[in-house]
Amino acid sequence: MLFFWVIFFLGKVFDPYNQGQLSVVLMFFIGILSITFLTGLSGQISLGQGALMAVGGYACALGVLNFGFNYWQSIIFSVLASLVAGLILGITAARLTGPYLAGTTLVIALAIPSLANRFESVFGGDVGLSVDFGNPPQWLVNATGEIGFEQWQLFATLPFASVALFVALNLIKSRTGRSWRAVRDHEIAASLTGINVQRMKIFTFVVASGFAGLAGAMYGLRGIVGPSVYPISLSLSLLTGAVLGGLRSVEGAFIGSVIVVFLPDLIEKVTGNWQLAPQIGNFLPAMVSSLLLILTVVLNPAGVAGAIHHRRSRHK
Amino acid sequence: MDQLLSAIFAGTSRGAIYALVALGIVLVWRGAGVINFAQMGQAMFSTYVASNLIMHGTSYWVAFVVALIVGTVLGAAVDLLVMRPLSGKRSSAMMASPAMRGTIPVIASLGILGLLQSAAGMIWAAEERGFPTPVNSLGLSINGNVMPFTAFDIFVIGVVLFTLFVTTIFFQKTGMGLAMRASALNPEVARLSGIRTSSVRTLSWAISGAASSLAGLLVTPSANLSPNTLDLVLIIGFTATVIGGLDSLPGGVIGGFILGLVISFINVYDSPSDVFLAILAFLLLVLLVRPQGLLGSKEVRRV
């Protein structure tokens, strides 16, 4: 709950650009949570979460355009669609481990955008489909005053993010969460205690896909749903955010999303006056985040959240 | 008929390159237990170096050798600078579970890939460049008939077959090759036999680096050079190893050739945009029937 009001407050206080950024943070947060579940808590690697976001995005767009849902309904529709996609993905992939899994998810990640191109009439090909959040409802405007476009984006995303956070925290604490950790740490032992490993893995995929789809739907509602909106680097960004922030916790997911979204801005601010050649400037954010990723993995694999936990437990 | 032949040759020539990439991936996988996603980034980087040299007047062959050296060095560097420190972290909580132990180096390699790509972008900007070939890349004419393949195709296939031949001899007949095989199969017994497994591991990385540079040099002429061009090659090469069985060198090679042919046929008889769907379908088919790949060995699980 606290989360909700803090962001709401920030939303009123920030300028429009940062409001937009903050809403993207929330979207990435949800997307990164899918990695937290899959990789951090359950030990399976997927390089295709970006593609799952695309599934969500497309489902949402289709919902709005073809089925005439309003955006609330579309988002729910897209979550359902991604749950199904996750089920299919899970059944296919749960038998695989390690690199076989990574490879398969990677190819799937590339195949899904191809699908979009294949059925151009439905999916709008390269250009994609345009959707957006629409206008804020009147009662809200009456309550809080005029709401700008980015601000509305933020406010619209916020409830979903809060719900996602709530669900995530509860899942982790529940028996499901414990089962995940058991599967991650020692599969054979886990199966000996009666956990159906296969089903657990599939379930993880389904849940993770649901989150990814939700993130993707909202990501798409910023304006366009198309292959260029969900490139392969999106999956990489999600993974980077998860690792940098902390693979194993919800806080880590949030910190990670903040880092990933605001890093380019931060770099710009720092180097803005340095008169860098465009070719350097263009690649600087990518280089910095790659370096951070490598350093984090080598020096502090638990990410920022892990470091904080570590320090807290040392001071007890 | 001509179309068929042309598809077969193009497929074999591309397949040869994928086989080379697969070779590099399997080498590092067996030698170090890591999937090196940065591999084609290394290739891209060394090809850029070569391209730069050629643009300043160096001969193709000199640049070729330099690129191979750069690739080898990059490979060794990745092991020494990143992978070794990583394995030193065995004791931290993150690395405790076997699932994570495999995942974390993979994430590191993704980071290295990003690093190499952005570095290349910074040094050479992202404009696409062409890359020359040492032999004619247009249709080959023998006795006045135009053949459905080019001299370059022959060159590629020849170079790759030669490399595979040399590699096989190295692994089967030399002491160092034996040391590498032993270290990959059973590091403990290898160490007890006096084999310096960590040096051997670095050598695997270095050789893999050389192989991927070679693949980069061979594939670039037909696809322009930019920081991202080789991504696709990596992905297909990786899929080739998964299909062939990750721990099998011959499997990876065969997988590479198969995929090359499959892609070529899809390109010719269907549409290029279906390529990924076809690869995915093929991949799923193989993994469904044989989850360890065509020639891979079943994992022995110790409880």
Added chain:
Amino acid sequence: MLKIENLVTEYGAVKALDGVSFTAVQGKITTVIGANGAGKSTLLRTISGLERAKSGTISWADNSLIGKAPESIVRTGIAHVPEGHAVISQLTVAENIEMGALFRRRKHRTDVKQAIEEVYELFPRLAERNKQLAGSLSGGERQMLAISRALVSRPQLLLLDEPSLGLAPLVVEQIIQTVNDLCRKSGLTVLLVEQNANTALAVADYGVLLSLGKVVANLPAAELKADASLRAAYLGY
């Protein structure tokens, strides 16, 4: 001469070796016996560098082995034949043997060839099967192969871990006798870990009895064999 003082090796919170001290006399067979879990294998693994000692000293020919990597320790003349998976199944017999001598090839090319020939003479069965994959050998042959791999490195100290494990008594007899002969003829120092105390004490010169990581007795083998109370308490018969 191998001298061990106050050796402590831990697995997490458990002290597998808790202050072990003894000396392995040059050119003699010292056997380490004790019940399961007494720490016998851990002892050998710590000496050969596969496990890291928490504290204590291991000195071999006046050099300390503590903190050294296994591949370096081999080069000081110590060969370890671990229990269980001591050969590489996917390599041939010849390759397994060759593997043991790789590190000497550059400097001692001729001697390496000699060593390999000698090992084939010692175990003719291996010569017959030398192109076969190690995984296709019988248990006894695999043990012979493991010992051969160690012997071609021309060790001065041989660490043998439970050679009798899973083998028929006749085969065990044969192998132990071969090791015994080798020791007497060439002055090889042998540290033999055995579950089967009888077999071990029959050929050994000295016996070290381990229990729960501590040395309970360190005596000439004949005395150890004769001491019924020790046997009953720690070996169960």
